[in-house]
Amino acid sequence: MKQLPLCFFVMLILLPACVPASPLAGTQAAMPIPPLPGWKLVWHDEFDGSAIDKANWTFDLGGGGWGNGEAEYYTARPENARVENGMLVIEARQEKYEGSYYTSARLKTQGLQTFQYGRIEARLQVPSGAGLWPAFWMLGADYDGTNWPDCGEVDIMEYIGKEPDLILGTLHGPGYSGALGPSKWYRQEYAIADDFHTYAIEWREGQIDWYYDGDKYFTMTPADVGEREWVFDHPFFIILNLAVGGQLPGPVGLDTVFPAQMYVDYVRVYQADNP
Numbered sequence: 499m500k501q502l503p504l505c506f507f508v509m510l511i512l513l514p515a516c517v518p519a520s521p522l523a524g525t526q527a528a529m530p531i532p533p534l535p536g537w538k539l540v541w542h543d544e545f546d547g548s549a550i551d552k553a554n555w556t557f558d559l560g561g562g563g564w565g566n567g568e569a570e571y572y573t574a575r576p577e578n579a580r581v582e583n584g585m586l587v588i589e590a591r592q593e594k595y596e597g598s599y600y601t602s603a604r605l606k607t608q609g610l611q612t613f614q615y616g617r618i619e620a621r622l623q624v625p626s627g628a629g630l631w632p633a634f635w636m637l638g639a640d641y642d643g644t645n646w647p648d649c650g651e652v653d654i655m656e657y658i659g660k661e662p663d664l665i666l667g668t669l670h671g672p673g674y675s676g677a678l679g680p681s682k683w684y685r686q687e688y689a690i691a692d693d694f695h696t697y698a699i700e701w702r703e704g705q706i707d708w709y710y711d712g713d714k715y716f717t718m719t720p721a722d723v724g725e726r727e728w729v730f731d732h733p734f735f736i737i738l739n740l741a742v743g744g745q746l747p748g749p750v751g752l753d754t755v756f757p758a759q760m761y762v763d764y765v766r767v768y769q770a771d772n773p
Contacts, residue, residue: 522585531544536771536772537617537768537771538770540616541766542765545584545585545586550586555605556605556608557579558572558604558606558737558739560572567743568742568743569598569600569744570590570602571596571600571601571602572602572739573595573602573603574603575603577589577601578591586605586738586761587759588602588632589602589757589759590630590758592757600742600743600750602739602742603739604739605737605739606735606738608639608735613734613735614732614733615701615702616767616769617700618636618654618701619696619697619709620696620698621694621695622694622762623691623693624657625758625760626659626662627753627758628749628750630658630659630740631659632655632739632760633653633657633737633738633739634697634736634765635655635656635736636654636735636736638650638729638733639732647671647672647675648671649729650729651669652669652730653669657690659754660747662690663688664683665686665710666684667681667684667708667715668682669681669706669723669730671723671726671728671730672727674723674726680722684708694761694763696710696711703731704731705718705719706730738760
């Protein structure tokens with residue numbers, strides 16, 4: 499038998515260190531929330547418990563495309579949404595379920611926690627892969643399933659996996675919904691899914707500003723929607739979801755890996771010290 503060189507065994511020893519660590523690797527201790535100058539924390543979920551807090555979150559359930567031609571069926575199963583090591587994990591899976599070929603989860607604070615104005619912020623890591631569509635967004639608290647877009651929709655962050663360096667911030671309202679919703683495409687020089695990033699809006703009467711990792715990149719006011727109605731000066735609720743397929747992200751890529759996870763470190767809501 500030919501003797502293998504010593505460097506071969508050294509490589510075997512070092513190889514595991516080259517594998518990227520999962521965001522869930524190890525147990526994370528709860529850390530104090532640092533103060534944010536000019537803002538007062540009024541609500542938050544750090545996902546430090548052992549389960550999703552039912553005082554904060556409920557679920558949208560079902561399939562049928564959700565008005566966007568999406569392919570997933572949303573469930574409340576732990577396979578699709580759970581808390582692990584200080585993170586909310588929303589997991590899209592490739593499986594046949596209730597007539598759909600993918601499952602995932604969509605969590606919302608509707609009927610539990612609503613907010614009007616302030617800084618709405620989340621730190622999260624999106625999954626990579628064509629056809630994946632994670633989002634952090636809000637709907638007007640008066641949404642009843644039939645009155646969109648009149649209730650108003652604020653997309654704080656949308657990511658489409660076929661554009662790995664791009665995030666979007668968008669508004670939808672009466673006369674400016676869907677593809678007509680005013681939107682800002684904000685490109686980076688790296689793959690956004692490779693790390694955690696912070697997404698936020700700062701929202702006050704008559705104005706919404708969008709932030710990515712602390713940088714403001716988009717502002718909307720009533721003047722930007724012209725003669726159409728500005729419907730963003732009333733309470734809204736928060737939504738986190740991971741869609742699969744649909745009109746915006748397009749079809750699922752043949753090389754998209756499942757299960758795919760969206761990791762949410764926290765969601766926080768602040769109000770200005772001097773509104």
